[in-house]
Amino acid sequence: MKPLVAAIASAVLLTGCVGSGVVPTPREGARAGVNAPPAIARAGISPARAAQAPVDPGFHRPPPGLEDRLFQLWRTFPGKTGVAVQRIDGEWALAQRGDDLFPQQSVSKLWVALAALDAIDQGRLSFDRSVRIGPDDLTLFYQPLAARVRAEGSVTMTVRELIETAITRSDNTANDKLLWTIGGPDTVRSFIRKNDLGAIRFGPGERLLQSGTAGLSWRQAYSVGRAFEQARAALPQSTRAEAMERYLADPVDGASPAAIAAALTRLARGELLSAESTSYLLDVMSRTRSGPQRLKAGLPPGWKFGHKTGTGQNFQGMTAGYNDIGIATAPDGTRYAIVVLLGNTTASVPERMSLMQAVSGAVAEFHGR
Secondary structure: OHHHHHHHHHOOOOOOOOOEOOOOOOOOOOOOOOOOOHHHHHHOOOHHHHOOOOOOHHHOOOOOOHHHHHHHHHHOOOOEEEEEEEEOOOOOEEEEOOOOOEEOHHHHHHHHHHHHHHHHHOOOOOOOOEEEEOHHHOOOOOOOHHHHHHHHOOEEEEHHHHHHHHHHOOOHHHHHHHHHHOOOHHHHHHHHHHOOOOOEOOOOOHHHHHHHHHOOOOOHHHHOOOHHHHHHHOOOHHHHHHHHHHHHHOOOOEEOHHHHHHHHHHHHOOOOOOHHHHHHHHHHHHOOOOOOOOHHHHOOOOOEEEEEEEEOOEEOOEEOOEEEEEEEEOOOOOEEEEEEEEEEEOOOHHHHHHHHHHHHHHHHHHOOO
């Protein structure tokens, strides 16, 4: 963190973030005051009167200095970096490379959960539906469920348990099984289009995404042990390099920082799901175990954070996707969507985490100014 801070302190401050934001129309049936800033909501002022009510200075525009701080953090970090911050209970957003597409990796698990909860809201699915997971459902990389499946032959979980495991533990097999339970990638893409979430893509599922990124054709045998890593290591370096370059140039699971921040904002405002499903998902995100030293670690005591991380494959010292996105809540109830996506970087893991902590820390530092 010290080299990064030193570089920022010595740099000449330049403006570079793009500010924008219009509070969208609330989801039909939303409670009065749900989209109002905290002071208004707590006072019980109706949305019709919110425009005349006094609001804090940060409601309409970002606090002075935050834009420059985010720019300096962004410009001094090596690799393709995207940053977006949006005040959920307000009218502004800031971004660097906000419209570029970045690999999401496990960040995309959030869209699967949203599509599943939408199906529950529509009565097409239930939390209590039982789903069997067998050896043919196993994926690769981080999948704690795999040990249970191999030990027991198969495991039965409810949709609720799949959502919890996919988000809080980022279990690839839980997420992939949930994905196919709701109808596959097209169902998630349909949810994204229906809600006009913008520049957010959804890939073909964990197995095809990861094998394609590596330059392999998927075989179910790759789900056992380290078979995938061994097959990947046996490929010519040129094959791996070409596959990685294709993926980074046009990520099949790509999303822009600004679109993700806007989607998080709409989720928190209750515009994407029912009130019950919104509350449930935000609670699940608050219990995410992955990435404790990413964005979350930059927030001071008293702040709350619900998030989803994503981490891609490494190749020749570079990681294709090292991400964290989430909703930060200040002690006074003000909420911010924070997104940091590292499309490709050779920076060390501690340096990546320091950048993310600096971004979330800046949001907290400038809050209320």
